[in-house]
Amino acid sequence: MSETTAIQVRGLRRTYGEGDAAFEAVRGVDLDVSAGTVHALLGVNGAGKTSTLEVIEGLAPATAGEVRVLGLDPVADRHEVRRRTGVLLQRSGFVADLTVRETLQMWAATVTDARSVEESLVLLNLERVAETRMRGLSGGEQRRVDLACALTGRPELVVLDEPTTGLDPESRHAVWELVRGLRAQGATVLLTTHYLEEAEQLADQVSIMRAGRIVQEGTVAEIVAGHPAEISFRTPARDLVLPDAAEVSRDGERTVLRVADLQPALTELLLTAREAGVSLEMLDARSATLESVFLALAADREGVPA
Numbered sequence: 001m002s003e004t005t006a007i008q009v010r011g012l013r014r015t016y017g018e019g020d021a022a023f024e025a026v027r028g029v030d031l032d033v034s035a036g037t038v039h040a041l042l043g044v045n046g047a048g049k050t051s052t053l054e055v056i057e058g059l060a061p062a063t064a065g066e067v068r069v070l071g072l073d074p075v076a077d078r079h080e081v082r083r084r085t086g087v088l089l090q091r092s093g094f095v096a097d098l099t100v101r102e103t104l105q106m107w108a109a110t111v112t113d114a115r116s117v118e119e120s121l122v123l124l125n126l127e128r129v130a131e132t133r134m135r136g137l138s139g140g141e142q143r144r145v146d147l148a149c150a151l152t153g154r155p156e157l158v159v160l161d162e163p164t165t166g167l168d169p170e171s172r173h174a175v176w177e178l179v180r181g182l183r184a185q186g187a188t189v190l191l192t193t194h195y196l197e198e199a200e201q202l203a204d205q206v207s208i209m210r211a212g213r214i215v216q217e218g219t220v221a222e223i224v225a226g227h228p229a230e231i232s233f234r235t236p237a238r239d240l241v242l243p244d245a246a247e248v249s250r251d252g253e254r255t256v257l258r259v260a261d262l263q264p265a266l267t268e269l270l271l272t273a274r275e276a277g278v279s280l281e282m283l284d285a286r287s288a289t290l291e292s293v294f295l296a297l298a299a300d301r302e303g304v305p306a
């Protein structure tokens with residue numbers, strides 16, 4: 001494991017239950033998260049993201065495979081890993097009667113070199129609700145307290161399971177800034193999200209999981225580059241000659257072309273249409289996006305190994 005690798009996972013498997021009831025949620029995952037980067041783990045519900053994170057966090061043992069976190073074993077070296085890692089679980093439990101300030105104080109008492117409560121309140125924009133009891137907070141405010149707790153120990157590695165679920169757009173953007181700030185300070189962040197825009201905004205590297213396996217990974221640009229762009233339009237002309245390279249389909253009145261290389265295909269289409277005097281109504285041309293790739297993978301249309 002290189003010094004610049006914060007998390008290394010090899011052949012990870014995780015099975016729930018035994019015998020006939022056994023279910024393998026993680027089916028041979030390899031993952032490398034470089035130190036100082038933001039890495040997003042994406043996948044539909046049930047893909048196995050949380051099951052993978054729980055092993056990385058040392059909260060569950062692997063059924064098979066190897067996991068190193070900051071060069072350590074997350075179970076055997078749990079104490080050391082926990083000291084250096086901040087974890088945000090998908091669901092957390094708070095004492096409903098404690099105020100936000102008391103909750104942060106209690107948490108700070110459990111870590112070394114803790115941020116002051118004031119610093120945490122400012123970091124997560126929680127000053128206004130500092131004296132409010134946890135049970136009185138909105139879902140988004142509770143999530144921000146969760147995050148404040150995860151960051152209390154100034155961790156060098158932060159593992160965030162759906163950090164912005166339930167947050168309004170303004171709070172979500174604030175969390176994005178926070179994650180960028182963590183990276184700027186040299187921290188490593190591994191996060192899951194269902195917001196593809198969040199991955200596009202934040203992630204240096206993306207891994208997409210499906211049915212317990214990683215089926216695609218790279219930078220957003222790399223992931224998107226291997227997938228077809230789409231051109232669509234409506235035209236009354238039935239005999240328009242379409243670019244050779246295009247895979248053609250129909251969506252109601254619209255003709256839809258899927259092409260590997262958008263610019264030459266679009267140029268050819270526009271020239272042909274002009275020469276034929278044909279109008280292309282509601283013309284739309286777009287490169288693949290992380291969302292279109294994700295949906296294609298989720299629907300098992302492409303890129304999924306047998």
Ligand SMILES: Nc1ncnc2c1ncn2[C@@H]1O[C@H](COP(=O)(O)OP(=O)(O)OP(=O)(O)O)[C@@H](O)[C@H]1O
Nearest residue numbers: 016017023025043044045046047048049050051052
């Ligand atoms: N304790 C458990 N016992 C049995 N099956 C489980 C258990 N926990 C999770 N699973 C199953 O394992 C699969 C993977 O779940 P996991 O929570 O890892 O997915 P996920 O990708 O994090 O999903 P989500 O996006 O919904 O959080 C799911 O089919 C889930 O039902």
